[in-house]
Amino acid sequence: MAFDEIFQTLKFRNLTVKNRVFRSNVSGRFDNYDGSGNQARINWEVKFAKGGVGAIISSFVPVHPRGRIVPNYATIDDDNRIPFWTKVGEAVHAHQCKYILQLSHGGRQRDIQGIQYPKGLSSTGKSDPSNGFPCEAMSPKDIDETVKAFADGAWRAREAGLDGVELHGANGYLITQFLSSAINDRTDKYGGVLLNRARFVLDIVHAIRDRVGPAFHLQMKISVQERNDAVATFHLGPSGNSAEESVQVCKWLEEAGVDAIHVSTGSFFPHPRNPAGVDLPVEELEKTFDTMISSGDRAFRNYLIFRSLPEVARRQWQDAAPKPHEIEGALLPDARTVKAAVGIPVICTGGFQTGSVIAGALKRGDCDAVSIARPLIANNDLVEVFRRGHDRADRPCTYCNRCLVNVVENPLGCYEESRFPSRDAMVAQIMSVFNPPPFV
Numbered sequence: 001m002a003f004d005e006i007f008q009t010l011k012f013r014n015l016t017v018k019n020r021v022f023r024s025n026v027s028g029r030f031d032n033y034d035g036s037g038n039q040a041r042i043n044w045e046v047k048f049a050k051g052g053v054g055a056i057i058s059s060f061v062p063v064h065p066r067g068r069i070v071p072n073y074a075t076i077d078d079d080n081r082i083p084f085w086t087k088v089g090e091a092v093h094a095h096q097c098k099y100i101l102q103l104s105h106g107g108r109q110r111d112i113q114g115i116q117y118p119k120g121l122s123s124t125g126k127s128d129p130s131n132g133f134p135c136e137a138m139s140p141k142d143i144d145e146t147v148k149a150f151a152d153g154a155w156r157a158r159e160a161g162l163d164g165v166e167l168h169g170a171n172g173y174l175i176t177q178f179l180s181s182a183i184n185d186r187t188d189k190y191g192g193v194l195l196n197r198a199r200f201v202l203d204i205v206h207a208i209r210d211r212v213g214p215a216f217h218l219q220m221k222i223s224v225q226e227r228n229d230a231v232a233t234f235h236l237g238p239s240g241n242s243a244e245e246s247v248q249v250c251k252w253l254e255e256a257g258v259d260a261i262h263v264s265t266g267s268f269f270p271h272p273r274n275p276a277g278v279d280l281p282v283e284e285l286e287k288t289f290d291t292m293i294s295s296g297d298r299a300f301r302n303y304l305i306f307r308s309l310p311e312v313a314r315r316q317w318q319d320a321a322p323k324p325h326e327i328e329g330a331l332l333p334d335a336r337t338v339k340a341a342v343g344i345p346v347i348c349t350g351g352f353q354t355g356s357v358i359a360g361a362l363k364r365g366d367c368d369a370v371s372i373a374r375p376l377i378a379n380n381d382l383v384e385v386f387r388r389g390h391d392r393a394d395r396p397c398t399y400c401n402r403c404l405v406n407v408v409e410n411p412l413g414c415y416e417e418s419r420f421p422s423r424d425a426m427v428a429q430i431m432s433v434f435n436p437p438p439f440v
């Protein structure tokens with residue numbers, strides 16, 4: 001089979017990418033505690049560049065240390081970070097692959113808060129309902145400083161020679177906390193009607209354009225449907241933004257100078273629909289969730305829920321998730337809705353790993369590119385598999401989500417033992433990210 005649609009170049013306003021497969025945002029806690037980066041991150045990104053993806057979109061890169069979600073994720077909060085990101089970009093560019101850095105701020109939603117800032121910042125003073133980390137509602141001064149931190153981050157990414165930036169406006173992090181009708185409870189000009197809730201991200205876009213000009217690629221990842229009420233046990237409140245509201249936000253983003261939209265879902269992370277799994281890996285979760293128990297006042301409660309009520313939690317989670325055969329391309333209807341409303345390219349995430357499915361979506365015009373996380377963790381060379389004419393890798397990703405639940409405690413890699421000849425082979429694959437070694 002030839003998948004011509006996959007291998008067409010994609011031209012954004014300010015960036016050309018050699019094919020239609022992007023590595024979606026994903027990384028392990030490979031970097032240093034202080035937010036500096038090391039060789040392991042470079043090794044990680046190079047795996048995918050070598051494997052043939054057109055562009056890599058980095059994982060969550062905090063624009064400020066207070067915006068970190070776990071320690072050991074490299075940041076872009078200071079000019080002294082620029083040389084590291086230059087090295088990452090050069091290593092990836094050596095394989096004709098582009099690198100887009102995800103400018104991020106966790107706000108109140110964090111997994112492990114670290115020692116620097118026990119309290120998060122948010123649109124609201126209500127703590128994150130998943131883990132219960134305390135937070136403060138941002139003052140006008142906090143908002144101005146954070147907007148500037150995003151703009152400075154974009155400027156540093158450009159100085160580092162990277163190919164663009166993505167705003168992490170999805171999955172419950174700070175930008176979602178402003179956008180979401182389920183989370184934002186402000187009464188000032190940043191809360192209330194949709195335009196007010198969108199003001200924070202639009203301020204960021206304007207500040208970035210003022211700082212870097214019109215010629216640097218800028219895209220936004222957004223949860224088109226928030227589905228905040230997906231799991232009843234967690235009492236997270238109303239459903240949040242609808243597709244209609246998010247489409248309006250995308251139109252405003254385009255007008256403000258955003259070059260592409262990256263479609264995702266969910267007002268919190270992980271969410272039953274992102275990344276959607278065949279089952280909730282409760283036993284694996286019990287092994288790693290202890291890392292977070294001492295951090296937030298709800299993490300322990302959720303741990304007990306997982307331990308004592310696995311069936312209830314599991315059933316609600318799975319009821320809210322797509323059926324296993326619907327995981328691949330589950331967000332294509334949202335991508336289609338956004339694409340019909342905007343003139344800029346649309347990238348869609350969610351379960352992609354079959355050449356004919358991706359080519360079909362591109363051919364129909366549902367989206368202009370797909371982004372892939374877990375199936376590329378499982379098969380780093382998936383694009384080369386398609387180039388050889390195969391529809392799927394020999395050992396596809398099973399969507400078991402074991403990689404996801406291990407990431408807070410262990411190095412990121414594929415943890416589905418059934419995909420490997422032995423446990424040793426699985427561990428060797430996980431540990432390969434430390435070769436060449438991060439420290440000498």
Ligand SMILES: Cc1cc2nc3c(=O)[nH]c(=O)nc-3n(C[C@H](O)[C@H](O)[C@H](O)COP(=O)(O)O)c2cc1C
Pocket residue numbers: 024025026027058059060102168170171221264274275276349350351352371372373374375403404407412
């Ligand atoms: C371990 C793990 C870490 C992730 N980290 C991020 C992240 O830092 N930023 C982000 O926007 N999405 C993140 N995601 C979501 C993925 O980028 C992707 O959108 C989602 O997993 C759906 O794609 P997939 O089905 O190809 O995995 C993460 C997903 C996984 C599994």
Ligand code: SF4
Pocket residue numbers: 374375377378396397398399400401402403404413414415416419
């Ligand atoms: S552990 Fe491996 S098979 Fe399971 S979801 Fe992650 S990448 Fe896919």
